[in-house]
Amino acid sequence: MAEDLVLDTAIRDWVLVPLSIVMVLIGVLRYFVSKLMRSHKAPDQKIVKEGQVVIRARNLKAAANFIPAKSFKSRKTYFTNEENGLLHIPPGQAPNPQAQMFSDPNMATDMMKKNLSMIIPQTLTFAWVNFFFSGFVAAKIPFPLTQRFRSMLQNGIDLSTVDVSYVSSRSWYFLNLFGLRGLFSLILGEENATDDTQRMMQMGGGFGMDSSKSLGAEKDSLDIIQHDWVLPKFEQRAEAVLRKLMK
Structure with a gap:
């Protein structure tokens, strides 16, 4: 039988509320620190050019059926010609993102700074919570949960024997760590550097997106698109409508 506990208001005032406030302040502080540590460099002209090409190819796919078949074919050849x-992208000229990272010291330094700005505050905060607030039952969820x-x-x-709906202080720390993304988006904007879940995925994932893959994907999707002009003989129909209106 699960036991029901009566939580002291002092726990709310000296554990739950301070822990939540500290987590928010640390997230905001880490955002500005990572912003100061971020190196500013001019964008690579090749990457910008490839991005513009991808956008133009997507616009062509979106408006393919609104241009004549001959015009679409010429534009399609302009983008997907094998020569x-x-x-x-000719074979052998595709860039290797891992080689680019190791050849560019600024890229590796930026990645190390981002990881340090995440790991160090989390380690210190968890040590503080584990030392001062370990063993506290900080809150109770207002609905039943399973085991x-x-x-x-x-x-x-x-x-x-404690009911599952009670939350410990250590678990409250982890809930705040991964659940404050919406609040940080309101405070700092959508483009903020405090999303720890995405950072952990970046640490365990790859070293960056290969631009050749995006170009190849757009080329394949443009090759298989079926053109179906939605405006056949539009000029003749427009002239017929105008003649009827003028009569």
Whole structure:
């Protein structure tokens, strides 16, 4: 039988609220620190050019059925020609993003700065929470939960008789760590540097997107598109409508 606890208001005032405020302040501070540590350099002209080519190819696909078949074919050849098409990358000339990262010291330094700006504040904050607030039951969720949520919500409490809806201070730290993205988006804007889930995916994932893959994907999608002009004999129909209106 799960036990119901009566939470002291002092826990709310000295554990729950301070922990939440500290997590928000650390997130905002980390955003500005990472902004100061970020190196500013001119964008690569090749990358900008490839991005513009991809945008133009997508616009052509979106408006393919509103231009005549001959015009679409000439534009399609301009992009997908095997000799000098804008979307065609000859074999052996595709860039290697890992080699680019190791050849460019600024890229590796920026990645290290981003990882340090995430790891160091999290380590210090977790040590502070674990030292001062370990073992506290900080809050209670106002709806029932199954036993599967016990390990997630009661980290640091080894009591199986406590109801699952009670949240420990250590679990409250993790909930704030991964659940404050919406609040940071309101405070700092959509383009903020405090999304820890995406940073962890970047640390465990690749070193960057290969631009040749995006060009190749656009080339393949443009090759298989079926042209169906939606305005056949539009001029004749427009003239017929005008004649009827003039009568």
